[in-house]
Amino acid sequence: MGATQGRRPPVMADVAKEAGVSHQTVSRVLNEHPNVRSETRARVMEAIDKLGYRRNLVARALVTKHSRTLGVVSFDTTLYGPASTVYGIEQAARGAGYFVSIVSLKSIDKIGVSDALDYLADQGVDGIVVVAPQRSAAQALGELPFGVPTVAVEGGEAGDVSVVCVDQVRGGRMATEHLLSLGHETVWHIRGPSDWLEAEGRVAGWRAALEQAGRPAPEPLAGDWSPRSGYEAGRSLASMKDVTAVFVANDQMALGVLRAFTEQGVKVPDQVSVVGFDDIPESEFFSPPLTTIRQDFGAVGRHSIEVLLRQIEGQGSHERERLVVPPSLVSRASTARR
Amino acid sequence: MGATQGRRPPVMADVAKEAGVSHQTVSRVLNEHPNVRSETRARVMEAIDKLGYRRNLVARALVTKHSRTLGVVSFDTTLYGPASTVYGIEQAARGAGYFVSIVSLKSIDKIGVSDALDYLADQGVDGIVVVAPQRSAAQALGELPFGVPTVAVEGGEAGDVSVVCVDQVRGGRMATEHLLSLGHETVWHIRGPSDWLEAEGRVAGWRAALEQAGRPAPEPLAGDWSPRSGYEAGRSLASMKDVTAVFVANDQMALGVLRAFTEQGVKVPDQVSVVGFDDIPESEFFSPPLTTIRQDFGAVGRHSIEVLLRQIEGQGSHERERLVVPPSLVSRASTARR
DNA sequence: AGCGGATATGTTAGCGTTAACATTCGGAGT
DNA sequence: ACTCCGAATGTTAACGCTAACATATCCGCT
Numbered sequence: 001m002g003a004t005q006g007r008r009p010p011v012m013a014d015v016a017k018e019a020g021v022s023h024q025t026v027s028r029v030l031n032e033h034p035n036v037r038s039e040t041r042a043r044v045m046e047a048i049d050k051l052g053y054r055r056n057l058v059a060r061a062l063v064t065k066h067s068r069t070l071g072v073v074s075f076d077t078t079l080y081g082p083a084s085t086v087y088g089i090e091q092a093a094r095g096a097g098y099f100v101s102i103v104s105l106k107s108i109d110k111i112g113v114s115d116a117l118d119y120l121a122d123q124g125v126d127g128i129v130v131v132a133p134q135r136s137a138a139q140a141l142g143e144l145p146f147g148v149p150t151v152a153v154e155g156g157e158a159g160d161v162s163v164v165c166v167d168q169v170r171g172g173r174m175a176t177e178h179l180l181s182l183g184h185e186t187v188w189h190i191r192g193p194s195d196w197l198e199a200e201g202r203v204a205g206w207r208a209a210l211e212q213a214g215r216p217a218p219e220p221l222a223g224d225w226s227p228r229s230g231y232e233a234g235r236s237l238a239s240m241k242d243v244t245a246v247f248v249a250n251d252q253m254a255l256g257v258l259r260a261f262t263e264q265g266v267k268v269p270d271q272v273s274v275v276g277f278d279d280i281p282e283s284e285f286f287s288p289p290l291t292t293i294r295q296d297f298g299a300v301g302r303h304s305i306e307v308l309l310r311q312i313e314g315q316g317s318h319e320r321e322r323l324v325v326p327p328s329l330v331s332r333a334s335t336a337r338r
Numbered sequence: 339m340g341a342t343q344g345r346r347p348p349v350m351a352d353v354a355k356e357a358g359v360s361h362q363t364v365s366r367v368l369n370e371h372p373n374v375r376s377e378t379r380a381r382v383m384e385a386i387d388k389l390g391y392r393r394n395l396v397a398r399a400l401v402t403k404h405s406r407t408l409g410v411v412s413f414d415t416t417l418y419g420p421a422s423t424v425y426g427i428e429q430a431a432r433g434a435g436y437f438v439s440i441v442s443l444k445s446i447d448k449i450g451v452s453d454a455l456d457y458l459a460d461q462g463v464d465g466i467v468v469v470a471p472q473r474s475a476a477q478a479l480g481e482l483p484f485g486v487p488t489v490a491v492e493g494g495e496a497g498d499v500s501v502v503c504v505d506q507v508r509g510g511r512m513a514t515e516h517l518l519s520l521g522h523e524t525v526w527h528i529r530g531p532s533d534w535l536e537a538e539g540r541v542a543g544w545r546a547a548l549e550q551a552g553r554p555a556p557e558p559l560a561g562d563w564s565p566r567s568g569y570e571a572g573r574s575l576a577s578m579k580d581v582t583a584v585f586v587a588n589d590q591m592a593l594g595v596l597r598a599f600t601e602q603g604v605k606v607p608d609q610v611s612v613v614g615f616d617d618i619p620e621s622e623f624f625s626p627p628l629t630t631i632r633q634d635f636g637a638v639g640r641h642s643i644e645v646l647l648r649q650i651e652g653q654g655s656h657e658r659e660r661l662v663v664p665p666s667l668v669s670r671a672s673t674a675r676r
Numbered sequence: 677a678g679c680g681g682a683t684a685t686g687t688t689a690g691c692g693t694t695a696a697c698a699t700t701c702g703g704a705g706t
Numbered sequence: 707a708c709t710c711c712g713a714a715t716g717t718t719a720a721c722g723c724t725a726a727c728a729t730a731t732c733c734g735c736t
Contacts, residue, residue, distance in 0.1 A: 011692055022716050027694060035713055058405060058462045059692035061396045063721050069439070069461075076425075083421040087414075090442050099461055101407070101439050104428050123407075123437055124396045227623040252620060259623045282590060285565040285597040287625050349722055360686050365724060373684055397722035401691050 010051040019047035030055055061124065069099040070308065071120030073113060074131040077104045079225075080280045081297060082131055085153060088301020089129055096309055101125060113140035121148050127308045129153060130161075135195045149311040151304050156197040162311065162321040164304040168198050171293040171327035172205020175247045175275040178291070178329055180213050182273060183338035184245035189220040190233045190257065192249040196225075202249050202277060223253045230256025237272075238264035244272055244338055251276040251283045251292055258286055258334070269336035279330050289332035299325050348389040356385035368393055399462065407437040408646065409458030411451060412469040415442045417563075418618045419635060423469055423491060426639020434647055439463060451478035459486050465646045467491060468499075473533045487649040489642050494535040500649065500659040502642040506536050509631040509665035510543020513585045513613040516629070516667055518551050520611060521676035522583035527558040528571045528595065530587040534563075540587050540615060561591045568594025575610075576602035582610055582676055589614040589621045589630055596624055596672070607674035617668050627670035637663050 016023040021040060028036050029044040036044075047053070061067040070093050074082050090100045101123060103116040113130065117140070120128055127149040132138045138155045154165045179187045189206045192199030203220060210217045221236060223229035230253025237243050238261055248254040254276035261268055268274055268288055276283060279294035303323050310321075354361040359378060366374050367382040374382075385391070399405040408431050412420050428438045439461060441454040451468065455478070458466055465487040470476045476493045492503045517525045527544045530537030541558060548555045559574060561567035568591025575581050576599055586592040592614035599606055606612055606626055614621060617632035641661050648659075 013692080023692090024694080024717080025715060028715085031694085035715085037714065040714080054460055056400075056462065056692050057460055058396060058399045059721090060694075061721095062394075062400050062692080062723085063694045065721080067396060077415075077428075078418070078422050078425050080416070080418075084416050087416050087442055090415075090440055091444070094441065099439050099457075100441075101437050102428055103432065103438075104425055106429070119437075122392055122395055124394065227620055231623055255620055255623045259625055259627075262625045282565055282593055282620060285569055285593045287597055287600045289597075351722085361722090362687080362724080363685060366685090369724085373682095375684065378684080394722055397691090398724075399691095400693085400722080401724045403691080 010053045011056070012053075014051055015044065015047045015053045018051060019044045066126055067099075067124045068097060069101055069123070069125050070305075071117075071123070071125040071128040072100055072102045072131070073105065073116045073120070073128065074102070075105050075133065075137065077102075081278060081295070082133075084297035085131055085301050088298040089153075089305055090301075091298075092302040092305035096305060098126070098305075098309075113137045117148075117150075127151070127312045129304050129308060130155065133196055133198050135197055138197065149308060151308045151311070153300060153304050154198060160320060162307050162323075164300055164307055164323045164325070166198075166295045166300060166325045166327055168201025168327075169205040169208070171277060171295070172202035172247070173209045174205070174327065174329050175202075175277065175293050176206045176209035177213075178331070179245040179247065179273055179275060179335065180209065180215070182245075182335060184273065185242075185338075186210065186215045186218060187245045187247050188218050188237060188243055190223045190230060190237075190246065190248045190253055191220040192253075193224050194222075199249055202247075206247055223249065225250055225252060227252045227256040227259075229253060231260045233257065234260025235264065237261075238266050245274075245335075246272060247275045247277075249277055251278045251280045251290060254290055254292070254334075255282070255286060258288075258290075262287070269334050273335040273338075275335060283330075284332065286334070288334050291332045291335040292330050293327045294330050295327050296325055348391045349394070350391075352389055353382065353385045353391045356389060357382045404464055405437075405462045406435060407439055407461070407463050408643075409455075409461070409463035409466040410438055410440045410469070411443065411454045411458070411466065412440070413443050413471065413475065415440075419616060419633070420469055420471075422635035423639050426636040427467055427491075427643055428639075429636075430640040430643035434643060436464070436643075436647075451475045455486075455488075465489070465650045467642050467646060468493065471534055471536050473535055476535065487646060489646045489649070491638060491642050492536060498658060500645050500661075502638055502645055502661045502663070504536075504633045504638060504663045504665055506539025506665075507543040507546070509615060509633070510540035510545075510585070511547045512543070512665065512667050513540075513615065513631050514544045514547035515551075516669070517583040517585065517611055517613060517673065518547065518553070520583075520673060522611065523580075523676075524548060524553045524556060525583045525585050526556050526575060526581055528561045528568060528575075528584065528586045528591055529558040530591075531562050532560075537587055540585075544585055561587065563588055563590060565590045565594040565597070567591060569598045571595065572598025573602065575599075576604045583612075583673075584610060585613045585615075587615055589616045589618045589628060592628055592630070592672075593620070593624055596626075596628075600625070607672050611673040611676075613673060621668075622670065624672070626672045629670045629673040630668050631665045632668050633665050634663055 012023040012026050015026045029041050074086050077083050093100045105112045129151050131153045133154040141161050150161045152161050152163045155163045176187050191203050207217050221233040234257035276290045276292035279292045283290040283292050307321050350361045350364050353364045367379050412424050415421050431438045443450045467489050469491045471492040488499045490499050490501045493501045514525050529541050545555050559571040572595035614628045614630035617630045621628040621630050645659050
């Protein structure tokens with residue numbers, strides 16, 4: 001007995017005593033303050049090692065008012081797109097020395113997003129990235145809590161915040177132009193849900209490409225991103241005679257389309273060419289391997305963190321940025337010359 | 339001038355003054371302490387509303403020593419399995435009033451996991467879930483930081499921690515028995531990487547089922563979970579005459595196998611039956627739709643949080659638990675009677 | 677009236693860190 | 707030798723909250 005060396009983890013004062021300095025000097029060593037004699041520094045480091053001291057980041061956050069934690073709000077991180085984006089965000093954030101706190105929403109309505117933002121703001125995050133691919137989510141960004149810097153990913157013209165997104169319109173255009181360049185008369189489209197900004201963008205690009213080429217735009221078929229909805233749209237398409245090219249708004253639905261065509265004896269790409277969107281890892285091994293538009297989710301994640309950190313660190317400047325990542329065409333065997 | 343009503347967010351003392359009570363009473367209201375007159379409570383609530391007060395969780399964490407944050411360490415959350423598990427964890431944690439801080443590792447080596455654990459421990463998390471599907475990751479759980487409660491998901495016989503996992507052996511057995519019951523003489527296997535516990539378990543189940551039926555076990559083919567590796571293994575298999583049934587260790591590789599068989603003119607399920615593992619959303623729309631073993635990732639996530647919270651809240655009890663989630667067979671069109 | 681014991685509130689003292697200011701010390705400059 | 711300055715260190719006071727203890731206040735009971 002005697003010494004109060006309980007199981008309590010050591011604090012700065014313990015290290016200070018061990019090293020024979022004041023706790024403030026320990027703090028200086030930890031924060032790499034220049035004005036510390038290197039001999040003192042060594043002594044402190046030794047004491048830290050000996051005691052197994054770890055600085056208490058909570059106490060630090062209380063006084064500095066920076067938690068070095070970023071919040072991420074996303075929708076269904078089970079899907080490849082959101083999962084990849086969040087992954088990119090997390091990697092970039094950690095690289096910059098920030099923790100990442102995640103909130104995955106089940107349904108992404110305005111209330112859900114607002115709640116999530118409040119929740120994160122309460123926790124004291126230094127900034128927030130909202131992966132807001134739906135219009136309703138983007139709208140929720142209007143009322144942000146208490147000046148927490150925020151960036152929207154895929155957020156369209158979201159409220160008053162910076163946005164990082166993939167150029168969906170351009171992607172839709174690329175897919176369509178690729179098919180037209182192969183000699184197809186026109187291109188059908190299976191679109192995503194109407195409240196998704198990405199779906200809108202892809203439709204717009206598709207329509208623009210057709211218009212520019214002076215081709216008629218058939219009525220787009222509605223899907224919900226799921227393979228099943230693609231399958232159902234595919235069955236409709238299979239029964240029509242004049243369909244030779246289809247641009248499907250994502251790879252999962254394209255898989256459903258391929259399945260439907262296979263069942264109906266429609267040969268891809270001999271009779272119909274198909275282009276998807278996303279380039280999920282499976283696409284290369286569909287039957288046939290799918291031509292698709294690749295989105296660089298990793299880049300989106302990285303950029304969103306860059307923009308956010310710029311906003312956090314450069315306190316004053318309130319200019320909202322808008323960063324657009326270009327998609328790219330990955331040509332495989334599901335498309336052929338007419 | 340005069341009043342110091344700057345842009346500074348209000349603190350408890352401000353609310354207290356506004357309501358004409360002490361800050362402690364405000365604290366009691368916030369923490370739903372019973373001994374507060376309902377009239378006082380109302381007055382405090384009103385003041386909170388009026389000032390737009392939000393309690394500072396960092397300060398709270400400093401004094402209570404509980405951050406109400408859980409850490410999650412995972413490997414490549416881009417993959418469907420990990421992504422789904424993490425999603426389940428996050429939902430369950432938030433439901434229980436905890437924040438979730440995520441660290442996604444690129445390569446899951448022992449050092450990576452150790453670093454991640456340190457990192458989270460520094461941040462002051464109340465508990466940690468490690469999604470440790472690789473042996474090397476599970477080993478890193480041996481040296482845990484400073485008594486932070488920890489649960490391993492898919493962690494095998496991980497060090498000294500509780501484990502929640504899917505019964506991989508049983509899954510492998512189910513897949514194999516299903517094929518044998520359809521009249522196949524034996525079942526080939528395309529396995530996952532050897533340092534993955536899940537891969538091992540599935541191999542073991544497959545082997546056990548064959549042994550029990552007194553059938554010869556062919557040498558398993560090696561894969562790395564990717565569709566490409568499945569494709570390559572599939573090409574080998576396609577060139578052999580006596581292959582009529584294949585159990586593939588995950589759905590992505592199974593997709594590659596189907597692709598290879600299609601290319602080689604091998605009909606599934608007429609000539610060869612194929613069973614996968616995971617039941618990813620795409621499997622139902624492969625050509626043909628894939629028979630597979632479903633893992634309930636959501637349940638795994640939920641259970642891991644339950645176990646972890648039990649460990650956090652019931653401080654004393656150190657019994658490590660082991661919770662096994664059963665898989666289930668999803669029968670589709672890629673398997674047929676011999 | 678007086679007392680015990682809930683019930684409601686206030687006061688004080690930290691939690692472990694950094695910021696701000698105070699102090700000491702060793703030289704360079706005159 | 708003396709001043710002055712900057713480098714190195716120490717001391718004190720927050721940060722915003724909860725825990726623990728202290729102080730009313732009210733009620734029923736003898």
